[in-house]
């Protein structure tokens with residue numbers, strides 16, 4: 219990652235010098251490529267990871283809505299180069315997976331890979347300003363946003379638009395680094411040590427790249443994120459009775 223951080227320095231210096239307005243820059247392309255293709259997180263996006271982190275949520279969604287079905291539609295919001303979307307499509311072969319992102323190069327790469335590998339249950343769509351295409355209205359049982367919520371410059375619009383594409387009773391799963399909002403608690407805490415520097419070069423600037431430039435980044439933290447989700451009219455869910463009071467990677471809400 220260090221060469222990627224080094225390439226960010228000129229942009230970072232420029233936006234930090236700007237005293238007249240809050241400004242950032244979009245997620246650096248090389249960081250996106252690394253996240254989507256080369257990130258060595260074998261435990262993160264593979265089948266075991268889906269079994270542990272996504273399967274219980276799908277089960278809970280089915281039970282909650284008294285649905286007896288084997289197929290469902292999943293939206294991977296902020297899919298980047300599509301590592302998670304392809305894992306989902308490969309695992310849930312009878313279901314449809316859509317990946318959407320603001321980054322055109324990532325969406326093009328996803329489409330080409332789907333075509334090359336003859337994946338018929340995966341689709342990619344570039345979105346602008348968080349607006350969902352009409353074809354996605356009321357379509358999804360589950361929305362997943364992996365490492366995305368804290369990156370958004372305008373999360374209010376995105377959360378409102380989720381309502382238009384979710385089926386009634388649909389669930390959202392946000393995977394986000396489990397950092398405390400109270401930064402005193404992050405001292406000596408490994409997840410904070412790992413993720414906060416990354417955020418300074420990529421997540422925080424992206425969250426200031428467009429109006430209203432909310433400027434969250436990973437430092438936003440878990441406690442305030444839960445309050446924020448509820449302030450948008452969603453209910454945070456404790457899957458299988460988990461304790462949602464302490465920072466977790468996975469936040470599920472409906």
Ligand SMILES: C[S@@+](CC[C@H](N)C(=O)[O-])C[C@H]1O[C@@H](n2cnc3c(N)ncnc32)[C@H](O)[C@@H]1O
Nearest residue numbers: 245253254296297298319320321364365366369
């Ligand atoms: C940290 S990357 C995560 C990518 C992917 N979900 C993963 O886990 O590898 C954040 C993603 O959010 C996307 N993104 C940022 N702002 C966005 C917005 N306003 N609308 C849609 N996608 C956005 C970025 O382009 C990027 O692909």
